[in-house]
Amino acid sequence: MKKIIKGILMMFGALTVVMGLTLQAESLESTKEEGVPKKVYMAVIIDDFGNQMAGTDAIANLPIPLTGAVIPGMPFAKEDANTLHAAGKEVIIHVPLEPINGKPNWLGPKGITTGMGEEKVKANLEDALEEIPYAVGMNNHMGSRAMQSKMIVSTMMDFANEKGFYFVDSKTYDNKIAAAIAEEKHTTYMMRDIFLDNTPTTEHAIGQLQAALKVAKEKGYAIVIGHVGPQKGPHTSAALKTMIPKLQAENVEFVTVSTLIDNLRAQ
Ligand SMILES: [Zn+2]
Numbered sequence: 001m002k003k004i005i006k007g008i009l010m011m012f013g014a015l016t017v018v019m020g021l022t023l024q025a026e027s028l029e030s031t032k033e034e035g036v037p038k039k040v041y042m043a044v045i046i047d048d049f050g051n052q053m054a055g056t057d058a059i060a061n062l063p064i065p066l067t068g069a070v071i072p073g074m075p076f077a078k079e080d081a082n083t084l085h086a087a088g089k090e091v092i093i094h095v096p097l098e099p100i101n102g103k104p105n106w107l108g109p110k111g112i113t114t115g116m117g118e119e120k121v122k123a124n125l126e127d128a129l130e131e132i133p134y135a136v137g138m139n140n141h142m143g144s145r146a147m148q149s150k151m152i153v154s155t156m157m158d159f160a161n162e163k164g165f166y167f168v169d170s171k172t173y174d175n176k177i178a179a180a181i182a183e184e185k186h187t188t189y190m191m192r193d194i195f196l197d198n199t200p201t202t203e204h205a206i207g208q209l210q211a212a213l214k215v216a217k218e219k220g221y222a223i224v225i226g227h228v229g230p231q232k233g234p235h236t237s238a239a240l241k242t243m244i245p246k247l248q249a250e251n252v253e254f255v256t257v258s259t260l261i262d263n264l265r266a267q
Contacts, residue, residue: 037251040216043067043260044240045139045168045192045225047094049084050074050108055233060087062240064254069094069139072128073110081132090256091134092168095125095156097143099172106142114149121155129163136258137166139192139225144173153178157187166261168192170225188261196226197236205239213247221260 043066046059050071059068060083068084070077071094081091096107098114107113110124110131129135138160146152147169157178160167166188169178182189194212196205205226216222226236244254255263 038217039251039253040213041221041255041260041263042212042216042247042252043221043223043255043257045069045092045223045257046228046236047139047141047170047225048227048229049080049094050077051229052076052080053229053233055228055237056080056083058234058237058241059228060084060089062237062244064240064244065090065256065259066254067092067137067257069141070132070135071096071108071110071141072124072131073108077131078133081134085134090136090258091132092137092139092165092257093125093128093132093135094141095128095138095143096141097146097152099142099146100144102142112146112152114146114152116152118151118155121152122159125156125159135165137168139168140170140172142172143170147173147178148175150177150181153181154185157181157185157189160187161185166190166257168223168257190223190257190261192225193222194224196224196239197232200231200235202235202238202242205236206243209239209243209247213250213252216252221264223257223260 044064045067047069048071049056049068051074065088067090069092070081073096084091096111098107098111104111110128112121112124138156140147157167167182168190169192171192179189193215194208196208209224212222212224226240227233
């Protein structure tokens with residue numbers, strides 16, 4: 001009898017220990033949930049590569065996966081694409097599209113305008129792909145006018161589908177034409193959330209990255225666009241350099257647009 005009671009007591013003892021551990025584990029987990037912010041994704045796209053402009057090397061050397069958009073037809077399109085790829089960054093075609101306001105030379109020799117026929121638009125896109133190695137997607141350079149052309153947008157979405165590319169709408173002009181055509185054609189289509197450098201100062205770009213964190217916390221991810229170039233490049237790269245560790249401490253995972261799309265599909 002004594003032996004049995006002792007056995008029961010031992011069992012109780014063991015149970016208390018197990019329960020104690022379980023409780024402890026639970027409280028550890030809840031502390032972790034409260035203390036560590038939810039993981040969110042941030043995809044940084046840097047536009048206007050192709051001219052070896054200010055900020056090119058600084059961006060290529062940032063210690064995060066990012067996506068560089070190269071303008072076809074520019075003197076150093078191929079070189080910049082190679083620089084980005086060699087640094088382990090993702091490369092996309094930054095399709096130069098006619099704006100409502102702006103100089104024609106901002107588009108370069110491979111610009112796509114509303115005066116062109118479908119064959120010419122297609123030919124320019126094919127040329128761009130030949131010129132820019134490693135491209136896996138595309139986004140629009142300017143395009144406030146051309147992004148309203150159903151023919152141009154349809155041709156781009158067909159091209160994206162044919163090549164297995166995604167299309168990121170830089171949203172240089174607020175219209176829903178591209179979104180509607182992409183949906184109709186089942187093109188992988190994403191939209192830019194935040195421009196980093198409409199005002200070319202480091203402080204502004206830092207503020208925009210903080211705004212992007214807010215967006216990411218709300219919807220799980222944010223797509224931000226910055227630029228290389230004499231005005232914006234140095235500020236945008238400096239702001240990213242400062243903010244990358246701060247955002248990572250907030251549990252932001254920097255990803256290329258491809259990885260973001262893969263992760264969203266897997267959810
Ligand atoms: Zn651009």
